[in-house]
Amino acid sequence: MNFPLHSRALLLALMLTGSAAFAADGAPKTAPASTAPAVRPGHAGIASANFLATNAGFEVLAKGGNAFDAAVAVASTLSVVEPESSGIGGGFMATLHIAKDNRDVFIDARETAPMAVNPRDYLNPDGTPNRDAALKGPLSAGIPGEPAGLVLLAKRYGRLPLSVSLAPAIRTARDGFKPDSRLLGAIREEQKNLERWPASAAKFLPNGQPPADGEIWRDPEQARTWELIAEKGDAGFYHGETAQKLVDAVHAAGGNWSLQDLANYRAKERAPIVVDYRGYRIVTAPPPSSGGVAIAEILNILRGYDLAKMDQAHRAHYIIEAMRRAFRDHNDYLGDPDFVKMPLDMLLSPFYADGLRQNILPDQATPSSMLPHGPAHDPGMHTTHFSIIDKDGNMVGITSTVNYVLGSTFVAKGTGVLLNDEMDDFALVPDQPNVYGLLGSKANAPQGGKRMLSSMSPSIVVGKDRSAVIGSPGGSTIITQVLEGILHFIDGDSAQQVAAAKRFHHQFLPDVVYVEDGVFDAATSAELKKMGYTLKPREPWGYMNVVTWDHRDNKLDAASDPRRPSGLGKVE
Ligand code: DON
Numbered sequence: 148m149n150f151p152l153h154s155r156a157l158l159l160a161l162m163l164t165g166s167a168a169f170a171a172d173g174a175p176k177t178a179p180a181s182t183a184p185a186v187r188p189g190h191a192g193i194a195s196a197n198f199l200a201t202n203a204g205f206e207v208l209a210k211g212g213n214a215f216d217a218a219v220a221v222a223s224t225l226s227v228v229e230p231e232s233s234g235i236g237g238g239f240m241a242t243l244h245i246a247k248d249n250r251d252v253f254i255d256a257r258e259t260a261p262m263a264v265n266p267r268d269y270l271n272p273d274g275t276p277n278r279d280a281a282l283k284g285p286l287s288a289g290i291p292g293e294p295a296g297l298v299l300l301a302k303r304y305g306r307l308p309l310s311v312s313l314a315p316a317i318r319t320a321r322d323g324f325k326p327d328s329r330l331l332g333a334i335r336e337e338q339k340n341l342e343r344w345p346a347s348a349a350k351f352l353p354n355g356q357p358p359a360d361g362e363i364w365r366d367p368e369q370a371r372t373w374e375l376i377a378e379k380g381d382a383g384f385y386h387g388e389t390a391q392k393l394v395d396a397v398h399a400a401g402g403n404w405s406l407q408d409l410a411n412y413r414a415k416e417r418a419p420i421v422v423d424y425r426g427y428r429i430v431t432a433p434p435p436s437s438g439g440v441a442i443a444e445i446l447n448i449l450r451g452y453d454l455a456k457m458d459q460a461h462r463a464h465y466i467i468e469a470m471r472r473a474f475r476d477h478n479d480y481l482g483d484p485d486f487v488k489m490p491l492d493m494l495l496s497p498f499y500a501d502g503l504r505q506n507i508l509p510d511q512a513t514p515s516s517m518l519p520h521g522p523a524h525d526p527g528m529h530t531t532h533f534s535i536i537d538k539d540g541n542m543v544g545i546t547s548t549v550n551y552v553l554g555s556t557f558v559a560k561g562t563g564v565l566l567n568d569e570m571d572d573f574a575l576v577p578d579q580p581n582v583y584g585l586l587g588s589k590a591n592a593p594q595g596g597k598r599m600l601s602s603m604s605p606s607i608v609v610g611k612d613r614s615a616v617i618g619s620p621g622g623s624t625i626i627t628q629v630l631e632g633i634l635h636f637i638d639g640d641s642a643q644q645v646a647a648a649k650r651f652h653h654q655f656l657p658d659v660v661y662v663e664d665g666v667f668d669a670a671t672s673a674e675l676k677k678m679g680y681t682l683k684p685r686e687p688w689g690y691m692n693v694v695t696w697d698h699r700d701n702k703l704d705a706a707s708d709p710r711r712p713s714g715l716g717k718v719e
Contacts, residue, residue, distance in 0.1 A: 187246070187540045192703035193217060194642070194692035194716035195533035196232065199324060200224040201707075201715040203315035204535060207307065208719075214537035215243065215304040216312045218545055219297045221533050223316035223373060226293070227366060228324055229713075230565050231333035231553045232531040232620065235372060235384075237567040238292035239547035240432050242419055242605040242616075243304065246540035251430045251607065252304075253419040255598070256296020258289025258569045259412060262595035263403035269575040276576045283340050285402025287555045287568035289599060293547065294376050294384040295414040302380070309377040317377070320370035320563070323363040327713040331357060333529070337553045344400060346560040351553075369563030385409045389562055396559035397566075411596065417484070420495065422446050427637055431606040431629075432546075437481045438604025440494050441473040441626045442633070447500030448472065448507075455638075459667060460674035461509075466634075467653045467660055467680065468507045470627055471515060474655035477626075482590035483598040489590065512679035515658035529553070530620030532605065534694040536703055542694075544605030544616040546625070551582055572599035583622035584657060604629040608636055612699055617645065619691040619708070624661070627652040628689045642695040642706035642716065650689060659683045692716065 191214070193204040203224040204217035212220070218241070226234030233239065241254040268286050271277045280286045301309050326334075334341070334357040341347040350366060351357070358364045375383030383389060390409045397404040419430045420439030424446040431439035448469035454462045480489050493499050507513065530548035535541075548567070549555075555568040574587025581587070583602070591600040602625040605618040617632045619625055628650055635645045649666035653659070659681045667675065672682055691708045694716070707714025 186698060186701060187538060188536060188696055188701055188703050189538050190703060190719060191217070191535070191537045192694040192696075192705035192716070192718040193221065193533065193535045194694050194705040194707050194714070195221050195225065196531045196690050196692060196707065196711065196714045197225060197228045197327065198713060198715035199228045199319060200533065201717055203319070205717065205719055206315055207312050208537065210307060210311055212307045212312060213305060213539065214535045214541035214543045215300050216307045217535050217537065218533070218543045219301045219305060219309070219312040220315050221535070222293070222297055222545055222547055223313050224319055225531055225533070225547065227316050227320045227369060228326070229330065229531055230549070231330055232529050232549065233293070233547035234549055234565055235293055235369060236288070236291050236559075236564040237547060237549035237554060238289070238569065239296055239545050240436055240601065240603045240605055241296065241300065241543060241545040242430055242432060242607050244430070244542040244607050244609075245304065251419050251421070253417045253433060254296055254300060254414060255417050255435065256292035256299070256414040257435050257598040257601055258292050258567055259408070260289055260570065260573070260593050260595055260597050260599070261404045261408045263405065264570075264593050264595050265403070266575060266593055269570075276579045281571040281575055282551055282568045282582060283555055284343070284557050285397040285400045285404070285555065285566060287570045288397070288402065288557065288566035289569040290404065290408050290412050291384075291564070291567065292412065292414055295381055295412055298376065298380045299414045299416075309380065313373050313377045317370045317373045320366040320373065323365035325361055326358055326364050329711065329713065331360065333552050334358070337556050340556040341553070344557050346396065346558040347556055347565070350558045350563065350565070366563050368561060372562050372564060385412055389564075392561045393559045393564065396562070400557065422495070424450060424633075425637055427608050427610040429606060429608050429633060432604045433484070434481055434489060434491075434600070435483045435598040436601045436603050437477040438602050438626045438629065439606075440481060440491065441477050442604060442606070442630050443495050444473040444476060444500060445469040445630055446633075447495070447497050448503055450497070450500065451504045459671040460678070463651065463667065463671065463675060464510075464512070464678055465507065467651070468513060470630070470653040471513065471655050472503045473626075474623075474653070475515070478586045478655065479588050480590055481600055483600070486594060486597045487590040510678055514679070515655050530603070530622075531690065532618035532620055533692050534616035534618060534705070536616060536694045536696050540696075542607050542614070542616050544607060544618045546603035546605045546618045546620065548603065548620070569599055572601060584654065585623050586656060602626050606633065608633055610637070613695060613697050615642070615645070615693060615695040617691070617693050619689045621689045623654050624650070624652045624688050627654075628691060632691060632693065636695070642693045642704040645693050645695070646691045646706040646708045646716075661685045663687050690714065
């Protein structure tokens, strides 16, 4: 059955005003001034997916750095100790609150497609999608954004030279560390792919095997590349020796990067998406992330209901219906704002949400339309998020990724740089889902120099009494995790409770609600099924790292997702 979900064309024509920080063509306007309190916490909180990275952040704070220097230290150290999730060959998105200016900023260090990108490279000779080209080896890799993004962050917002903020990563890569069970598991899982490329095997399979439990593992080539970045900034990666090695390695393995692709790469500042909900101001990721638009659309829909007065089943019902509608728009409209016109004024408008609310039935699921789709893949935990608040009240959330586990599994010889497989985040083959089951439209088709759409949603929630930095990995589930985290935080939950809260997820297609064990009690599940929902149990997902700030007693709190080992939330 096909429901007329919404008459978007008509609404588009009617939308003359909106609350968005964006023009209809996606060009950022200035973000409205923040309402973050002027009081300073006097101490700092960091939560990341690895204790070595959290400690690297505190080391740099102790040297006189601010939250943004600490973020450079955490991100670069994660590149060394959690390479399965993010790193020097990947990209990130960052939401910042600059306390002294009471200003919010978004940094887009997302990868771009090389100019020579050719959609036919992602098809088999019989026209079926070539998933190996999309996910493994150099054709799957976009031009990395992480080095340029960290250089921008340090130079524009940090206090310390890169030689100080990158020092913990360089030291850890050179002296070595004991990989945690997640990294060892990822190397074992991807051993066959790593063996396909000699430099990947040399880095991850010393003596031809994954490192043994408890063995010290070193990455001197990555240390050297970070050193070049510390000395020369962008030029240490995007020009000269490193750039030449990257391009040579990619070509030797059948890829199509050019020196010009690297030289042209720029990290960009964009105006964040800002949405008000129940007295809180949520500052989140704009395109080329779909996350902030979807979160804003969902919150705008939910604004029309009193969730607190509902039973569990109805609360979940309205949240799921809002998720369904936001993900539909995600698939239809969103892409790189530098390449596509997006109706953001419409998508972010409260009037548009009013329209969407009209066809949500009180006791019945709305079936998603029957578009061709494939099963969503296990969202995995390969991407990372960390949150920082410093003693001056600067806040930063960074979600950073090489995309799927160990990215492309391709290491460029002589650099220690593991390349991402972010090209799969484009709609590479029309009407075919990516690894997260997401479908895309022309707006997210691959094109030279274009950024692929992301779900990464680092978010800052600012209230009169409490504020928080929230984010998580998890592919398409990032959006719903962050949304649920925001709702739990606004309901009064602590950092630990927000990170631990059980999760559910709906992404329009496939038309199922993914449920973590224990998220709904038996009666709620029965009621939801009666409303027409298909509930599908899934292994726990996400790796949320949260820092909260209570303005009433000026206390910080930091929590790392209890679902995973190695994470550390710490306040000092
Ligand atoms: O940018 C994105 O949306 C994806 N590349 C993120 C991948 C991810 O979160 C993987 N794992 N959990």
